[in-house]
Amino acid sequence: MARFVVAGPSEYLAITGWGIDDVKLAKKAWVWVGQQCMKFNISPENYEFNVQAMSSEKLAFNLPAVFAIGPKISHDSEEALLLYAKLIAPHNHTSNQHVKNLLKGVIEGETRVLAASMTMEEIFQGTKSFKDKVFEQVQLDLDKFGLDIYNANVKQLVDEPGHEYFSYLGQKTQQEAANQAKVDVAEERMKGEVGAKEREGLTLQNAAKVDAETKVLSVRQKGIGLKEEAKVKSEVQVYENEREAEIAAAQAGLAMKKAGWEKQSRVAQVEAVKAVAIREAELQMEVERKNALRLTEKLKAEQLSKANVQYETQVQESNAALYDRQKAAEATLYEQVKSAEARKAQADAKFFEQKLAEDARMYAKQKEAEALATVGKAKAEYMASMLQAVGGDYNALRDYLMIDGGMYQEMARINASAVTGMQPKISIWSNGGEAGAGAMQQVAGVYKMLPPLLSTVHEQTGMMPPAWLGSLPKDGSN
The missing domain is CATH 1.10.287 (Helix Hairpins)
Structure with a gap:
């Protein structure tokens, strides 16, 4: 006896038995005595999974996903259909559950392995790349069974009960946006109030500025020369100090x-x-x-x-x-x-x-x-x-440092030691008059000695006395 069997539009016939070495696929065929025929559907089916995974920081999360998976249809070869037919043949009545269990094991295994090598931030920031990697690894395993992923969609990552990483992250983002909005409002209000005050002050400032610049300009031009000279010398000294510090370091x-x-x-x-x-x-x-x-x-x-x-x-x-x-x-x-x-x-x-x-x-x-x-x-x-205290006057600073450092006392000591053991000719200058009696006469005598003493210091060192101390006597005067 023989019977003629025809498959539906989305079905194939898998025939085994007498006269067939392995499995014969056909859309319609005569089934003879000693042969078995099984119809199987090749339409893709949707499978929903809720994969529980853990990141490299040991943070658990749920990955809801929906896959549209079906047999791989190839016009060049029937190898994929043969693999699928052999997969469902032992479970003809429960083929759908058998395939679902197989897919669940493959998807969960690949997802967990991939998630364990990534941090939670990498998974969250790169959801698309994470999904593509999962699908790529799953497809490699499904090729062994003649299955193909027609469509796949990964839903939003969900926290495991007791692990609120994503919920806390969303609260953080919302709070940051609210805080930024408050800051923007306060900043705009500040700009308005400050701008009004600035406009009122600019009018008064500009009027005062013109008067002040007119008076300051003449004085400023006189001090520019002295300031530049002092500035160059101080910069040179600072540079030398920095180089010495770098060498020491x-x-x-x-x-x-x-x-x-x-x-x-x-x-x-x-x-x-x-x-x-x-x-x-x-x-x-x-x-x-x-x-x-x-x-x-x-x-x-x-x-x-x-x-x-x-x-x-x-x-x-x-x-x-x-x-x-x-x-x-x-x-x-x-x-x-x-x-x-x-x-x-x-x-x-x-x-x-x-x-x-x-x-x-x-x-x-x-x-x-x-x-x-x-x-x-x-x-x-x-x-x-x-230098700033003396108004940028380098000569005044130099005189102060010499007096503070005891330079004049040292010069007197050196001159005294130089004439020790000699018979120097000592001159006492006087104008011949009487300045008074007692202590006042002695003070007057000391004051009269200052011009010749300053002349002697100038001849020996070339230094001029400060203006507050006195000036050198003119030629021919005592």
Whole structure:
């Protein structure tokens, strides 16, 4: 008997049995005795999954997804349909549930593996790329069963119960937007109020500015020359101080690196020496053990032909000799180990002492460099403040520094020491008149000596006296 079977528009026939080696696919065919025919639908079906996964930070989340999956239709080959037919053949009545369970296992496995290699932020920010990677890996596994993903859609990531990462993240975003809106409103209100005040003040400022600029311009032009000169000198001094500080810092860094390299070299040398000593001790112990075993075997071979009593006696003697040698070897090994430990302790103590010395020298150099930098900075700030205090007058600053530093006293002391032991001609200047009696006369005499004294200082040093102290006498005057 035979029957003619026709498949529907979205169906295929899978025929096996007599006259067919494997499986025959057809849309219509005669089914003969000894053959079996099964219809299967090739329309894609929708499968909904709620995959539970965990990110690399051990944060759990749900990934709702909907897949449209069906047999792969190929015009060139029926291999994919054959794979699908073999997949559903043993489960003809429950094929849909069987395929769903298979797809669930594949999708959950690939999703969990991919999520475990990514952080939650990477998954959330790159949802599209994450979805594409999941679909790509799932499709590779579905190719083995002749299935194809026709469409797929991943819904919004959902928190696991007890893990509110996404909800907190949404609250954070909403709060940030609300705060930014409040800031924008306050900023616009501030701009309006400040703008009105600025317009009122600009009118008064511009009128006062014209009057002030007219008066200041003449005075400013006079001081520009002196200010520029002082500015250049101060910048040169600051630059020199900065270069000295950089040199000191570079030297300190070089010293630190040298100390580190020397430390590594010495540690490597100590480790090499200790490794050699340990290896020598191990080899010596192995040699002693081999010698003892060799002697034991030799004694056993020599005593085999003797009587049992003599044999037992020799065995005892051999055991005693072996025991003595073992004890001697253990004592030698113990001495070598203790000697190695003592050498190691000495090396460690020496290394620690050298390290402390190096640390102390490096710390001293570092503090010296910091002190030099601090002194230079303080001097620069002091000079700048003094120059500003005297209104940018460099000559007045120089005279003040000479007086404050005791330059005139030092010059008097040097002149006095130069004429010690000599018979100098000392002149006392006077205008010949009487300035009064007693203390007032002495004060008048000192005041009369100032012009000649200033002339002498000018001749010896070329320096002019400050304006507040007096001026040099003109030629021919006392």
